[in-house]
Amino acid sequence: MTPSNFSHLEAEFPILFNIGQAAEFNLHQDPVTCLFKIRQFGERLTEKLFEEHHLEFPLENSFHNRLKTLEFERVLPANIKDLFFHIKEKGNVAVHQNKATIDEAKHALFLSFKISKWFYETYATAPKDLTAVKFSVPENLDTRHALHVLESEYKDLEQRFQGLLAERETAGLPKEKEQVIQQKSELAASKIEMSEAETRDLIDAQLRKAGWQADTNTLNFKINKTLPQKGKNLAIAEWPAGSKWADYALFIGLELYGIVEAKKWVQDISTNLAQSKIYAELVADKHGAVLLGEWATYKVPFLFSTNGRPYLEQIKTKSGIWFLDVRKATNISRPLQGWYSPVGLVKLREQDIATANQKLETTPLDFLKNKSGLGLREYQIKAIQAVEQKIIQQPDDRRALLAMATGTGKTRTIIGLCYHLIQTNRFHRILFLVDRTLLGIQAMNAFKDNKIVDLNTFAEVYDVKSLKELVPDIDTRLQFATVQSLVKRLFYNDSEQNIPSVDQYDCIIIDEAHRGYLLDKQLSEEDLGFKDQQDYISKYRMVLDYFDAYAIGLTATPALHTKEIFGSAVYTYSYREAVVDGFLIDHEPPYLIKTKLSEEGITWQKGEKPK
Numbered sequence: 001m002t003p004s005n006f007s008h009l010e011a012e013f014p015i016l017f018n019i020g021q022a023a024e025f026n027l028h029q030d031p032v033t034c035l036f037k038i039r040q041f042g043e044r045l046t047e048k049l050f051e052e053h054h055l056e057f058p059l060e061n062s063f064h065n066r067l068k069t070l071e072f073e074r075v076l077p078a079n080i081k082d083l084f085f086h087i088k089e090k091g092n093v094a095v096h097q098n099k100a101t102i103d104e105a106k107h108a109l110f111l112s113f114k115i116s117k118w119f120y121e122t123y124a125t126a127p128k129d130l131t132a133v134k135f136s137v138p139e140n141l142d143t144r145h146a147l148h149v150l151e152s153e154y155k156d157l158e159q160r161f162q163g164l165l166a167e168r169e170t171a172g173l174p175k176e177k178e179q180v181i182q183q184k185s186e187l188a189a190s191k192i193e194m195s196e197a198e199t200r201d202l203i204d205a206q207l208r209k210a211g212w213q214a215d216t217n218t219l220n221f222k223i224n225k226t227l228p229q230k231g232k233n234l235a236i237a238e239w240p241a242g243s244k245w246a247d248y249a250l251f252i253g254l255e256l257y258g259i260v261e262a263k264k265w266v267q268d269i270s271t272n273l274a275q276s277k278i279y280a281e282l283v284a285d286k287h288g289a290v291l292l293g294e295w296a297t298y299k300v301p302f303l304f305s306t307n308g309r310p311y312l313e314q315i316k317t318k319s320g321i322w323f324l325d326v327r328k329a330t331n332i333s334r335p336l337q338g339w340y341s342p343v344g345l346v347k348l349r350e351q352d353i354a355t356a357n358q359k360l361e362t363t364p365l366d367f368l369k370n371k372s373g374l375g376l377r378e379y380q381i382k383a384i385q386a387v388e389q390k391i392i393q394q395p396d397d398r399r400a401l402l403a404m405a406t407g408t409g410k411t412r413t414i415i416g417l418c419y420h421l422i423q424t425n426r427f428h429r430i431l432f433l434v435d436r437t438l439l440g441i442q443a444m445n446a447f448k449d450n451k452i453v454d455l456n457t458f459a460e461v462y463d464v465k466s467l468k469e470l471v472p473d474i475d476t477r478l479q480f481a482t483v484q485s486l487v488k489r490l491f492y493n494d495s496e497q498n499i500p501s502v503d504q505y506d507c508i509i510i511d512e513a514h515r516g517y518l519l520d521k522q523l524s525e526e527d528l529g530f531k532d533q534q535d536y537i538s539k540y541r542m543v544l545d546y547f548d549a550y551a552i553g554l555t556a557t558p559a560l561h562t563k564e565i566f567g568s569a570v571y572t573y574s575y576r577e578a579v580v581d582g583f584l585i586d587h588e589p590p591y592l593i594k595t596k597l598s599e600e601g602i603t604w605q606k607g608e609k610p611k
Contacts (some may be wrong), residue, residue, distance in 0.1 A: 001342065002136055002138065002139055002183070004017070004021045004024060004138075005019065005020065005024065005109070005113045005135055005136065005138070006021055006024075006113070006116055008116070008117070008124075008128070008130060008133065009116055009119075009120060011475075012047070012120075012124050012125060013051075013090050013119075013120070013507050014489060015044055015046060016041060016044060016119075018025065018038050018039075018118065019037055019041045019048075020041055020112065020116060021115075022037045022329075023035075023038045023041060023105075023269070024039035024109065024114070024133075024138040025110055025136050025138070027105055027106060027137075027140075028102060028107075028138070028140040030093075030101050030103075031100040031104065031105035032094045032098055032099065032100045033412075033430065033537070034100070034105040034108075034109065035087075035090050035093075035094035035100045035104065035105050035108055036093075036094055037093050038087050038090070038091055038105070038108045038109060038112045039063070039087060039088060039090070039091025039092070039094070040111050040215045041116075042063065042084055042088055042091070042115070043066075044065045044339065045115065045119060046063065046065070046066040046067060046070060047082070048119075048123075049070055049075055049337065050066065050069075052181070052377065053073065053075055053181075055069065055070075055073060056468045057093070057168070058582070060250075060389060060492075062209060062484045062491075062494050063088055064088065064254070064492065064494035064495070065492055067081065067088065067495070068491050069082050069491055072530075072538070072539070073331075073448060074182070075185075077118075077186060077189035077546060078186060078309060078319065078494040079189055079192055079309060080118050080185075080189050080192070081339075082117065082202065082308070082309065083111045083112075083114060083115050083192075085386055086111055086201075086202060086205060087107070087108045087112055087115075087429055089205065089216060090104060090107075090108045095370075095571070098343045099194070101161045102330075102414030103217075106137060107198070107201055109138075110198070113319075114135075114192050114194075116131050117133065117188070117191070118185070118188040118189055118191075119186035121184065121187070122181060122184045122185045122188045123181070123193075124264055126420045127164050127281045129286075131191065132160065132500075133152030145548060146156060146254045146443065151154060152298060156508070161371070163210065174269070177548065194264065194308075195264065196262065196263070196264045197216070197520055199262065199263070199264055199308045200216040200237070200247075200262055200308075200602065201216070201305060202308040203216075203248075203260075203306060203308045204216055204235075204261055205430075206308070206338065206339055207235045207248075207339055209338070209339070209499075209501075209554075210235070210338060210339035210340065210341045210500070210501055211233060211341040211342050211343070212233050212250065212339070212341075212342065213232060213233060213234050213235065213458075214234075214235035214237075214238040214248070217237065219234055219237060220236065220237040220238050221236055221237070221238050221240060221245075221249075221287070222236065222237070222238030222240075223379070224243055224314040227287055228251035228253065228254045228255075228256075228287075228289060229253070229289045230253050230254060230292075231250050232253070233249075233250075233251070233253075233342040234362070235248045235249070235250055235251075235260070236248065236249050236251060239259075239283070241259075241278070241279040241280075241283045242282030242284075243282075244277075244278065244279060244282060244285075246259050246260070246279040246283070247260050247261055247262035247287075248259075248260035248262065249283070249302075250302075250342075250345070251289070252342050252345065252346060253290075254288055254289065254290045254294055255289075255290045255291075256290065256291055256292065256299075256300055256305065257292065257300070257301065257302055257306070257342075257345045257346075257349065258278050258300060258302040258304060258340075259279045259300045259302075259303050260276070260303075260304040260305070260306070260381075261273065261275045261276040261277050261279070261303075261304070261305040261306075262306060262308075263305070263307035263309060265308065265537075266440070267574075268306055268318070269305050269306060269319070271305070271322050271323055271333055271335075272333060273303045273304070273305045273322060273324045275305070275332055276303035276305055276324070277298065277302065277303060277326070279300075279301060279526050280298040280300040280303055280326065280604075281298060281495050283299050284299075290388070292349065293405070295326050295327045296326070296329060298326045300325075300326075301325060301326060301327050301349060301538070301543075302323070302324075302325055302345060302348070303323070303324045303326060303333075304322065304323055304324075304339075305321075305322045305323055305364060306320065306321040306322065316469075319335075320335035320337075321335065321336040321337075321338065322334070322335055322336075323336050323340070323349070323548075326469055327582065328353075328354070332396055334548075336548055337502055337545060337546045337548075338501065338502040338503055338545075338546070339502070340502065340503050340548075341499075341501040341503055343501075343503075344475075344501055344502070344503025344504075347428055347503070348503070353395075353426070354511075354588065355425075356424050356425045356426040357391070358426045359423070359424040359425070359426075360388050360392060360420070360426050361389070361392060363420070363423070365381050365384060365416070365420065367453055368380075368384070368416040368419075368420075369381065369382065370450070370453075372451065372455065373417060373451050373452050373453055373455075373502075374410075374412055374416050374450055374451070374452055375575050376412060376413065376416055377409070377583070378471060379408070379577075379581070380408075380409055380412065380413040380416065381416075381523050381571045382402060382571060382573075383402055383413050383417075383571045383573065384413060384420065385568055386402075386419045386422070386571035387400050387417060387552060387571070387572040388417075388421075388471070389404060389570075390570050391550065396550075397567070398550045398551065399550075399551050399552075399565065399566045399567055399568060400550075400551070400552045400553070400567075400570050401513065401552075401555065401562065401563070401566035401567060401569045401570060402552065402553070402554050402555070402556075402557065402570065402571055403555050403556070403557075403558055403569040403571070403573070403574075404554070404571075404572075404573045404576050405558065405573060405574055405575035405577075405584070406556045406575075407498040407578070407583075407584055408573055408578050408583060408584070410445055410511075410554050410556075411442075411446045411511075412446070412450065414465070414509060414554060415446060415454070415458055415512075416451055416459065417448055417451065417509075417552075418447075418459075418509070419452050419458055420433075420479050421507065421598075422462055422478070427506045427507040428506050429472060429476060429477055429479065429504070429505050429507070430477065430478050430479070430505065430506075430507045430508070430509060431479055431480075431481060431505040431507070431508045431509070431544070431547070431549070432444075432478060432479065432480045432481070432509050432511065433481060433482075433483060433486070433508055433509065433510045433511065434480070434481075434482055434483070434511045434512070435482065435512065435540075436465075436482065437482060437486075439511055439512065440467045440481070440482060441467070441482045443480065443511060444464070444466060444480050445460050447464060447478065448464070454559055456465070458478070459599060462477040462478060463475045463476045463477055463478075464476070464477070464478045464480075465478070465479040466480055467480050467482065468499045470485075470489070471498055472504070472558060478569075479505070482541060483539075483540050486500075486542060486543045487539050487540075489541070490542075490543065490546055491542070500547070500550045502546060502547055503548055504547065505547050505549045506548070506549050506550065507549055507550045507551075507552070508544060508547060508549045508550070509552045509553075509554065510549075510551065510552070510553045511554050511555065512542070512554065512555065512556075513554055513562050513565075513566065514560075541565055544565065551566065552563075553565070553566040557567075577601070
């Protein structure tokens with residue numbers, strides 16, 4: 001029998017070695033059990049990481065939530081985190097649907113081997129260099145007796161492991177040790193290599209999450225002559241482009257919407273999408289493909305390039321899904337946090353931004369001043385115009401900030417802005433984001449109660465979804481949500497249901513963007529708890545970064561983090577201006593009332609009683 005791929009764990013981490021070897025023994029006989037064991041391997045390893053870093057387990061102590069906590073605590077390098085999520089998802093399918101192939105189990109076993117090397121080189125007391133240790137596919141042997149022995153050993157090891165967890169110290173990890181671990185972790189993670197084929201498995205899974213049918217081995221033109229089909233959203237691998245082969249072609253029905261260039265895991269992404277551009281020039285209307293038009297020399301409107309790794313600003317050329325809309329020559333590529341869904345690409349294709357910008361600029365805003373409607377003041381109109389001018393004139397800077405003093409009508413201003421942006425079709429769907437349920441209810445009531453045009457409110461003209469409704473309808477133009485609910489749905493959603501696609505909203509409006517987001521007594525117990533202000537700001541920013549959307553912040557007093565996220569305000573209407581203009585009443589100086597008590601205080605003598 002060949003040695004286990006997990007032998008390096010045996011001496012110091014016996015429970016992980018036990019589970020890894022059990023997965024190997026089940027590979028050929030029972031791939032479902034193999035994947036279950038691999039998932040169990042990941043679960044136990046995350047518990048070990050919590051022990052090593054002296055972290056508190058999440059309130060809902062699931063494998064998924066532990067991974068998200070480890071990600072947010074920067075314990076897991078980005079590439080290692082991806083491997084963990086991949087084996088978790090494969091394990092979920094095996095457990096809940098009772099299905100798996102030997103190839104799927106083999107690939108997951110390979111990924112868990114890579115995770116084990118990273119863990120060993122980072123956390124072992126005196127690790128050996130595993131650079132030369134390569135993965136080998138376990139032999140197909142009758143291992144029933146060995147499995148029985150492993151199961152018996154596992155029960156004993158599990159008891160000991162749980163005992164160690166119960167006894168672990170609650171004090172935080174010393175800073176010096178934390179830095180040493182981080183350095184070792186980054187070094188070990190940098191050694192992880194994946195071939196292009198192995199990277200394709202990760203990309204396939206990401207595409208499937210976004211609603212595409214993707215499987216490089218089966219939905220492949222070069223291998224299986226796979227063709228586009230009516231009623232199906234196919235990501236067909238190895239699509240012909242002249243004498244070359246595009247890594248993926250994204251078909252919605254028979255129509256070719258996108259071309260994808262797939263790179264190896266460690267390879268730089270061509271952020272200018274040079275290779276995708278070549279494919280887009282060479283494709284032809286053959287093999288049932290219907291081309292949507294021609295833009296300069298390109299015959300496909302949407303181009304992508306990726307190596308399967310999530311986007312990180314620090315390594316922008318080695319991560320993310322880079323996207324380019326070639327329909328306008330001045331468009332530049334940008335990184336996405338996830339794939340566009342088929343519905344999202346259809347909406348994007350239908351959108352005519354140039355025409356929408358023209359309408360935005362030429363449609364008068366006089367109707368918003370009408371006293372029978374919103375009755376906006378001149379400074380509120382100027383605020384709307386300032387945001388719209390930035391949207392039109394600086395399309396690549398997709399953040400804007402409005403600073404208006406408390407009491408000057410930010411909500412009414414935003415109602416007018418939202419109506420104009422939707423009316424001109426500049427944006428398809430707006431997300432109104434708040435940090436407290438009460439603020440969301442107040443804002444939503446304002447959209448329902450304030451008349452805009454022809455005695456109709458925004459909610460009477462367009463479909464509006466409340467805080468309680470998770471998924472917008474196809475006709476929904478405005479949806480309200482709390483930051484807490486979206487953090488849960490995007491980053492702590494183990495079921496992967498109701499997870500929004502990156503294209504679900506194309507504009508986000510953030511109310512009270514100046515908040516320090518300290519824990520607030522008005523937050524319900526059901527809301528996700530945050531460790532501190534910085535933790536909230538970090539996740540709040542992650543929500544904004546997740547969506548491929550224009551973000552508009554509203555604030556009375558911009559904080560430092562507000563400017564870092566949104567930039568300087570495009571329009572400011574200060575408290576002093578509002579007082580001078582007569583819209584706010586200036587505060588008066590305080591009256592100082594002096595009393596004998598306040599000046600002299602009370603001195604009690606020992607034994608004296610109050611009279």
